[in-house]
Amino acid sequence: MRNSAKAIIIEDGRILVIGKRDPVFGDWYLLPGGGQQFGETLHEALRREVHEEASIAVEIGELLFIREYIGANHEFAREDGDLHQVEFMFRCRRNPATDPANGHEPDTHQTRVEWMPVERLSEYPFFPKSLAPLLARLEDSSRRAAEQGSPPLGPIYLGDTN
Numbered sequence: 001m002r003n004s005a006k007a008i009i010i011e012d013g014r015i016l017v018i019g020k021r022d023p024v025f026g027d028w029y030l031l032p033g034g035g036q037q038f039g040e041t042l043h044e045a046l047r048r049e050v051h052e053e054a055s056i057a058v059e060i061g062e063l064l065f066i067r068e069y070i071g072a073n074h075e076f077a078r079e080d081g082d083l084h085q086v087e088f089m090f091r092c093r094r095n096p097a098t099d100p101a102n103g104h105e106p107d108t109h110q111t112r113v114e115w116m117p118v119e120r121l122s123e124y125p126f127f128p129k130s131l132a133p134l135l136a137r138l139e140d141s142s143r144r145a146a147e148q149g150s151p152p153l154g155p156i157y158l159g160d161t162n
Helices: 042-054 118-123 130-150
Strands: 002-008 015-021 026-030 034-036 056-069 084-094 110-117 158-159
Touching: 002 026, 002 042, 002 056, 002 158, 015 042, 015 118, 026 158, 034 042, 034 084, 034 158, 042 056, 042 110, 110 118
Parallel strands: 002 084, 056 158
Antiparallel strands: 002 034, 015 026, 015 110, 056 084
16 A cells, blocks of 8 residues: 655646556556655655656645545556555646656656646546546636635545546
8 A cells, every 4th residue: 555646737727647658558647746655745755756757846735635546446457456545636836947848757658748628638548537527627616715715625535436
């Protein structure tokens, strides 16, 4: 079992994603971020992973989503059958002095870093699939909460989803 920290970076209606390619499964997309190492806080892990994968520095905001992934329960059970991961997804802001590009330590199968339109994310092979519609509504709900003077919703537990 391991912890993972993921970055939700949205600018001008676009979200930053990591593109991957596998000879068997083809292309797919994930949020930047990755595994927490021993002795590392989630924030430290997130800063390190985003820099390794996307060559950018980030300012970390609030925790938005928590997802469990038990590989044996999903379509990639043959490959991920022994993986049980808890992902903590934080809203982040990119340091404008840094531009996204494939990092110096990209993930296995990583081929690119891309900006994708948030409202069309569900049209792509983006994982976790259950997150795409929530991200599409995220900016609108955050703006309404700010206008009404109420705090943003706390973290949402997504459960064991893919």
